[in-house]
Amino acid sequence: GNSVTQMEGPVTLSEEAFLTINCTYTATGYPSLFWYVQYPGEGLQLLLKATKADDKGSNKGFEATYRKETTSFHLEKGSVQVSDSAVYFCALTRDQAGTALIFGKGTTLSVSS
Amino acid sequence: EAGVAQSPRYKIIEKRQSVAFWCNPISGHATLYWYQQILGQGPKLLIQFQNNGVVDDSQLPKDRFSAERLKGVDSTLKIQPAKLEDSAVYLCASSLGPAKAFFGQGTRLTVV
Numbered sequence: 001g002n003s004v005t006q007m008e009g010p011v012t013l014s015e016e017a018f019l020t021i022n023c024t025y026t027a028t029g030y031p032s033l034f035w036y037v038q039y040p041g042e043g044l045q046l047l048l049k050a051t052k053a054d055d056k057g058s059n060k061g062f063e064a065t066y067r068k069e070t071t072s073f074h075l076e077k078g079s080v081q082v083s084d085s086a087v088y089f090c091a092l093t094r095d096q097a098g099t100a101l102i103f104g105k106g107t108t109l110s111v112s113s
Numbered sequence: 114e115a116g117v118a119q120s121p122r123y124k125i126i127e128k129r130q131s132v133a134f135w136c137n138p139i140s141g142h143a144t145l146y147w148y149q150q151i152l153g154q155g156p157k158l159l160i161q162f163q164n165n166g167v168v169d170d171s172q173l174p175k176d177r178f179s180a181e182r183l184k185g186v187d188s189t190l191k192i193q194p195a196k197l198e199d200s201a202v203y204l205c206a207s208s209l210g211p212a213k214a215f216f217g218q219g220t221r222l223t224v225v
């Protein structure tokens with residue numbers, strides 16, 4: 001079945017540093033790919049998504065590109081802020097026709113000023 | 114727009130007791146999901162409903178877990194009897210289609 005692997009955390013950065021969180025996947029067919037974020041004390045929120053190869057999802061300065069050749073969907077941000085401190089989850093659809101998601105283990109990002 | 118509502122937010126029970134969680138999805142969302150998130154891991158799908166029918170319950174431990182979605186709106190998830198390893202956050206989510214699922218804040222269950 002489909003699966004996703006994301007880099008282990010925690011990731012600790014200073015404000016304005018560049019962020020990359022790696023995510024690779026294994027899938028049959030062409031799943032949709034997602035990044036979800038969980039801020040302290042809040043529920044999971046969709047950060048960005050991509051539904052086909054070479055699509056770039058973007059939101060709040062974060063970007064990720066659906067790379068079929070490397071089966072990757074790495075999350076990047078050019079300049080992080082303290083308010084970006086959260087847990088980030090990479091996810092993909094379970095199967096070709098479905099909408100349910102398979103999540104990675106999550107990566108904790110801590111940004112200090 | 115109101116989000117996905119879940120209750121209770123927290124629950125502590127002893128092992129072998131039973132517990133139930135409630136979810137009210139966003140109005141009009143036909144698809145409803147229950148996920149289990151164990152500490153330090155990503156959410157894992159337990160069951161998916163489309164209106165009041167079950168689409169996927171392949172990962173639901175049916176010997177102790179049950180879920181229903183009467184009238185295709187609210188849903189309840191029950192555990193009976195609970196085990197220590199059921200300690201987790203139980204997340205409900207709903208969606209209109211495949212593009213975007215909205216998650217509730219979850220119910221944190223501690224089994225002692």
